Amino acid sequence: MKNHSGRPKTVIFFIFLIGFLIGCPFFLPTYWTFIFGEILIMALFAMSFNLLLGYSGLLSFGQAGFFGVGAYVVALLILKGWQSLTLIMLAGTISAALAAAVIGYLCVRRDEIYFAMITLGFGMMLFTIAHNWIELTGGSDGLPLAVIPALKLPGFELSLFDPRIMYLFILFVVLAGIFFLWRLVRSPFGLILTAARENKERLAFVGADVRLVRLTAFTIAGGLAGLSGALFCLFNSMATPGFMHWSYSARPILMTILGGSGVFLGPAFGAVVFFLLEQVITNVTDNWMIFLGAILIPVVIFFPQGILGTLVKHFDR
Amino acid sequence: MESLVTNLLNGLSWGMLLFLISVGLTTVFGVLGILNFAHGSFFMLGAYLCMQVMHVVPSFWLGILIGPLAVALLGIVIEKFLLRRVYDRDVSFQLLLTFAILLVLDDAVRIIWGAGYHVVDAPKILAGTIPLFSHSYPVYRIFLIIIGPLIGIALWSFFHFTRWGRIIRAAAVDREMAEGIGIRVPLLFTAVFAFGSWLAALGGALAAPHQSVAPSMGESIIIESFIVVVIGGMGSFPGAFVGALLLGLLESFGTVFAGRAQMALPYILLALVLLIRPRGFFGREA
């Protein structure tokens, strides 16, 4: 993966982008705040997924399961009366990471094709639990939240009731998550991950426990998926089993492929494109999976690097 | 006692259907090296098309004949125009492509036939029940229990005793070698994929009187068949049989002693197999 961060043009672009994102709730109608909020959460979700696909070479069909774990843990803790938003978010993220560690332990024992099947299976297992364990999860109705605890900062409290504050909170958390991923992929572990994707046999023969490497990546990706789920629960004031269905797992996959798994921000870009497509298509028809599938087919065959990936390649020449 | 027998028969009949689906999935994987995510959609299409035929001509046998054949044709088109383009690509892209096909087919079913469920009646000969102890048991399920192994034996004989069966197995083991001795591998691949689709659709058509025909059929069966082939061993025929029966019986008896937790049982089985014998009962060394 090429490193573009040195280019001054790119840096300036990002400064403007972040500035725009911070300022937009104040000069755009509230409607846009909601849209951007959702896109941001999905962008984090997709980028966590790409840690597995683009960086580790692992295609997981079950990330929605961990997304859901994050959402449900947050909902349950709020319903139990927990007041510290920070702790609640942390608990959601860690629970998702733990679930990913346990399930990941089983999944990394086998390679790509099996990995895809098994992650799909266990993702759906989590969905089934959420859907059927009515006493705990509210079943197919989910867990609606009447109130959300305020964010307690030193000195004052911020209520997330105001959509603009909620949005800024989401923006902050998502940026933090993306920054974490950025540091991760440029760290020694990031190099080992890429090596595992490129030639896992060679990696084993220079001394890496490839299974452990993959498990670590899977756990981190699961934790970040859970963080996105936690945010989504707060954003929607509810957790529902639909978040954990494999069709929901398809979202980060589609976003990543559309945007490009070979570029760091590809999935985030893909999230924007996906969202736009979703708006356009659902205005026309209820059946939008067919359109997504129909779009995905030529993308996979003709533009495997995704939109951003193809653009980047083009400009690199 | 009778509930034991009922559960046993239920498990076996469901297991046989699972076997039909799984053996197609595992054969396509064994020969083409592709895991077809849309395999469950073929199953579903088989059921829907059979039902559709029956709306025109109320004959189950005709439905079972035409439905799977139509799906096999669809399989040929998909293999020739879509799958073939990604054979030499990364495995992830092959998976993504079949996944995209799944999205299209599943929603297409919803569009054409609506989101509700439909009921298909078993043909007169197989309709009704027979007395079993002090209860009555559906004849159709007994039919499934009988026809499952029959088809299984027919398939197994095909692969082991006929010339084409052996050629397919040879191509599965060594594609280049097969090409080297003059086998037209691309044609073979199309044929095998069509065959796998046909099997899935046949399973779907056979399943139609057994359960309601609904747009969620595809997704639930694909997960179960994934579990079957992982625990049985990818590419293994006996593995698909053993795995399918095991899963069928587990699910059937599971409702008895596990109640709602029954839904988690297949996954627990999957987890156990992955821990103890990752390559599956009959799988080859990873």
Added chain:
Amino acid sequence: MTDVPILKIEHLGHSYGKFQVIDDISLAIPPGELTALIGPNGAGKTTFYNVVSGRFPPRRGKVFFAGREITGKPAHKIVSLGLLRSFQITNIFPELSVRENVLIPLLLQQRRGYTFLRPLKKEKDLYRKADDVLSKIGILDAADQPAGELAYGDKRLVEMAIVLARRPKLVLLDEPTAGMNPEETERMIRLIKELAERFGTTFFLTEHDMKVVFSIAKRIFVLYQGGLLATGTPEEIRANPQVREAYLGGGTIQC
């Protein structure tokens, strides 16, 4: 000098189904001795290497490395003990730069593979070590190039660099000069001899090019149809009638 052999094999055997690939092989290599394994195609050399390096466990027998039993241990554990191997078909990380290829074993050796909050660039001491290895092998100028874009012979050198970065005690070289032209072969021979002398690394290589074998090895093992046919110094092997028979049906071994 310790007299514990760096590698000791006891009654090693492996089969694929009914086919016995290697059968009852026992040998010992003293540390520092340049050793070669030769044999006609299909004799079982690659399987032997695969078993010793931990790719899969043998069906029978034991492998001892510097006195410790390593039979059936996974490859990465064997590597951390100091036994590395190169591959016959170049096995590197093609899209990573040459330097990154070498950084990876170094990171793993220093147990810094799981550091994930510090940028890679901060590992300056490892960068220095990597460049050191690259210059010793002679490919420092290509350090920033993607390894997959190098010429074949240079790729083999990258393979060597990856293997040697961790200063292994024992290196199994699977046909190191395969596909190389005479000049590149010469370079490789010199490199191996130099490294053996400077660092005391034991090289155990397998080769088809007899010239390479006879110019490097002090001791040769001959593998034939899965069993050890003969062992000895190059002169002894050259003169051995059984070896001649096995290889060339009675002719002389060209060298």
